[in-house]
Amino acid sequence: MQTQQLKPAPAQAALRPAKATSIRWGILAILFAVTTINYADRATISIAGPELKKLLGLSAVEMGYVFSAFGWSYVLAQLPGGWLLDRFGSKITYFFSIFLWSLFTLLMGGVGFLTGGAAVATLFCLRLLVGAAEAPSFPGNSRITSAWFPTNERGRAAAIFNSAQYFATVLFAPLMGWLVHSHGWQSVFYVMGALGIGMSLVWLRWVHGPRQHPRVNAAELAYLEQGGALVDIENGQRSGAKIDTWPVIRQLLGSRMLLGVYIGQYCITTLTYFFLTWFPVYLVQERGMTILKAGFVAALPAIAGFLGGILGGLISDRMLQHGASLSVARKTPIVGGMLLAMSMIVCNYVEQDWIVVAVMSLAFFGKGVGALGWAVVSDTSPKEAGGLSGGLFNTFGNTAAITTPIAIGYILEATGSFAGALVFVGANALVAILCYLFVVGDIRRFEFRQR
Helix, strand or coil: CCCCCCCCCHHHHHHCCCCCCCHHHHHHHHHHHHHHHHHHHHHHHHHHHHHHHHHHCCCHHHHHHHHHHHHHHHHHCHHHHHHHHHHHCHHHHHHHHHHHHHHHHHHHHHHHHCCHHHHHHHHHHHHHHHHHHHCCHHHHHHHHHHHHCCHHHHHHHHHHHHCHHHHHHHHHHHHHHHHHHHHCCHHHHHHHHHHHHHHHHHHHHHCCCCCCCCCCCHHHHHHHHHCCCCCCCCCCCCHHHCCCHHHHHHHHHCCHHHHHHHHHHHHHHHHHHHHHHHHHHHHHHHCCCCHHHHHHHCHHHHHHHHHHHHHHHHHHHHHHHCCCCHHHHHHHHHHHHHHHHHHHHHHHHCCCHHHHHHHHHHHHHHHHHHCCHHHHHHHHCCHHHHHHHHHHHHHHHHCHHHHHHHHHHHHHHHHCCCHHHHHHHHHHHHHHHHHHHHCCCCCCCCCCCCC
16 A cells, blocks of 8 residues: 655645745846946956057057046045945945946047047046046945855855956957957947946846845845844945044054055055056057957956956855864965966066966966955955945055056156066065065954044
8 A cells, every 4th residue: 555645734834944045146146247347348448548549649658647547536436435335325326336437438439529639638537437436336346245245155255246357358358359440449438338327227126235125035134144244234224424434434544454455455456457458558569469359368368367256255265164264264365366466577578479378367367366355345344334444445456546557657658668567567466465464464344443
C-alpha cells in the first residue's frame, strides 16, 4: 500500500520563514549603469579631444586647462552636493544630478556652431556645469550602498559600482571613437547626453530607500539591519538640518585615519584622470595611432581595470568572511593594486605597441584592484552625515581632476614627451601606498565628539 504524501496545511505553510528578497542587487545594477554613463560623459572630451585640439588650435597646456574644467566645479560642489544628499535624500538629489549633467553634455555638441574664443569659453563653461551637476553622484553611491548593503557585502558593492569607470571605457570608447570618425565630434555629446537623460527617468522610477521600496520583504530588511546596513538613512529624515556643518567638517579633517584616506584617494584618482583625459592623446600623439584605433585600444586596459575592480571587492569581502580585520581586508587589495599600477612607468622603456597595451592593462588591473576607497568611506562615515563625509572624501579625490590634466599638460609642453607624465602618475600610486600603510591606521566608523 502506497503512502500518500500530504501537502502542508495552509497554517503550517504560513509558519515557514519567507525567503529574503534580493532587491539590493537590483539597486546596485542601477548604480552601476548610472556610474557607467557618468564616466562615459566625463570621457567624451578626451575622445573628442584630438579633433577639438586641431579645430580650436589649442596648445597642450590650453588643452590641459579645458580637460580640467570639469574638475574645478566638481570639487567645489562636493560639499554642497553632500549636504543636499543628507538634506533631501539620495533619490531626488541624484535624479536632478543625472538629468542636469546629461543636459549639459548634450549642449556641448553645440560648440561646433561657434568659433574662436567664444567656442573655447562655451566649452569650458559647459564642462564646469557638467562637473557641478555630477558632484552628488559618488557620495550618493556611497550613501545608497551604506543603506542597502551589510558590512560583509559592502566591499563587493563599492567595487562593482566603482568598476563602472572601466566598463564605461570598454563599452563607450569604441562607440565614441566610431562616432567621431563617422559622424564628427559633435555626435559624441548628442548621443551621450540623450542617453543620460533617459537614464534619469529610469532612476526616478526604480530607486528607493530600503524602507520605502515596494518589493523588499521583511526578511531582507532584517538581514540588512543585522549586517550593519544603515537602512533608515533614506527614511525621510532630513539629517542635514540636524548637524552643524562646519564643526562636523573640522572633526572629519581632524581625524588622522580619514585624512590618510582622503590623501590616498587623491593619489588614486590621479590615475583615473590620466586615463580619462590624456590616455587617448598619448595613444595618438606618442604611439601614432588613429583616433578610431585609439578608441578600441583604450578599451583593453579598461577591461583589465574592470576585472581588477570586481576582484578587489571580492578579495576584501572574502578576507572579512575568513576572519581578517576590516583594516587588513581593505588595505591589502589597495596596497597590492597600487604596486601593480606603478608598472605603467615601464612603458617609457619599450617600443612595441602590444607591450605598451599589455603593461597599461596590468597597471589598470592593479588600479582596479586597489580602488576600494568608497568601501572605506562606507565603513568609516558617521551615520549622521554620510553624504557630507562622502562629499569631503570626493573633494580631496577629485582635486586630481584639476591637477592631473594641467600638470601633464605642462610636462608635455616642457619635454615634448609623455615619459615624465607616466612617472608623475606612477609616483602618485606610491604615495597612496604610503598613506594606507603609515597614516590611516585602523579602519573603523568615525564617531563625532560631543561638545
